[in-house]
Amino acid sequence: MATIRKRGPYQWEVQIRRKGYPPQNKTFNTKAEADAWAAMTESEMARGVWISRGEAEDTTLEEALDRYENEILPGKKGAEPERSVIRTWRALKLAKRALASIRSTDVAAARDEWLKLYKPATILRRLAVLSHLFSIARKEWGMESLSNPVELVRKPQANNARTRRIAEVEQTTSESSDEADQGRGANEGELERIVATTGSTLLPSIIWLAVETAMRRGEIVDLRWEHVDLKRRVAHLPATKNGSARDVPLSTKAVATLQTLRDKRANRDARVTGRVFSIRSDAVTRAFERAVTRARKLYVDECREAQQRPDERFLTDLRFHDLRHEATSRLASIFPMHELTKITGHKDPRMLMRYYHPRAEDLAKRLG
Structure with a gap:
């Protein structure tokens, strides 16, 4: 059974204790949010589909990027270019948000801003790194509840085929x-x-x-x-x-x-x-x-x-x-x-x- 109690004048704390599951505690700003979370969690436990969201809710994107850079990047051949991409994501305000709170609309907003300044191929590389981070967090870091917000984002069409050849002798237009x-x-x-x-x-x-x-x-x-x-x-x-x-x-x-x-x-x-x-x-x-x-x-x-x-x-x-x-x-x-x-x-x-x-x-x- 869920226990909901008021903490101070503005917060509500939920405690859920159920046999076979670790105790769950979460604090909300309104009682409606507390009731909704308690009902959803108890329903998932009753149906045997509950997955802990604690780590995904407590880990910020910035912290995940740091872990990705330290643990995953050293084993990749394209480490140096990806390190630059990580710095780009880390500089966004979005990096201060918890992984569980990041939605496809947040990623799409970053994509749209970048498209004003960069070519589609650059945006695709940045999205690919973030997508891999979420996949690693879900598969290897115990954050099974995470959904990958990049999967739902419309990708820009890369038109980066180049036919540029090197000029061996300088060309002139007005002289023989x-x-x-x-x-x-x-x-x-x-x-x-x-x-x-x-x-x-x-x-x-x-x-x-x-x-x-x-x-x-x-x-x-x-x-x-x-x-x-x-x-x-x-x-x-x-x-x-x-x-x-x-x-x-x-x-x-x-x-x-x-x-x-x-x-x-x-x-x-x-x-x-x-x-x-x-x-x-x-x-x-x-x-x-x-x-x-x-x-x-x-x-x-x-x-x-x-x-x-x-x-x-x-x-x-x-x-x-x-x-x-x-x-x-x-x-x-x-x-x-x-x-x-x-x-x-x-x-x-x-x-x-x-x-x-x-x-x-x-x-x-x-x-x-």
Whole structure:
């Protein structure tokens, strides 16, 4: 039987004691809420379907995020990007609420605010992390009563397919090619300009490896010297995004890049071991973005001095991951599809096609 008593002038306490179940205590602001909760709890106990909601009601989203970061994240390959997502959820007022009180309307409100500023793919990643947190809490943290509010939220349609290729030679719109060759930096492509303007000592080597090997950003920063065989021209990746190890063939330029880095390390250490690059994945992205911004500004200034109109596409809308697209498209002209999947690590050729973006003019040349 439930016992309801008044506590102070504004609160009502409910106590439920039933054989076979742990004692239940809960406080409400009104007697109507206390009666409703007591009736629901006793009914569930009588039907044998009662599940404790105590931990879900006492644990805030912020506390759950902290536990998720400490217990779940270390075992995930995409730990660093997810840590950034966790910080985003933790910064919301919603993080102060108990897990049991979070509804799909709360998640939908956050989604709508983010959609004003970010692309759908970013929102989908944030929703996926929250959804996994609720699943873990329900399955492994003893919060069986929790429902997953993300499951009922309408997901934005991701339209993030990209066909961005790297410009190898700067394009001009108002001058002939002979006149363009006389301009400053006329024979410099986008990557050369980015490398020239970066303040990072590591980014140039990372850029050339990315565009020569089609390795992912995380695979490059996790690369270790003991897995690099410059004589065989192979880099071994023991842990990749899709869970399978693979060997990546190294081009002449990739070998030269790694050899230069190894020679510099050998001058300091007798034995070259450990990570090739001492930098985090997110730091690579930030350094790349800063370098692109500086390179674009310098390019625009040069065009202004030469009284030329800047190409709107040159050094704009360029991301580090586009280097993997570029590398895949270049390698596709050398290797057949079944060999290319071994290099890029794609298990499904359909996924590989998202990274293969041949230029129409190159295809036209093959027609003769």
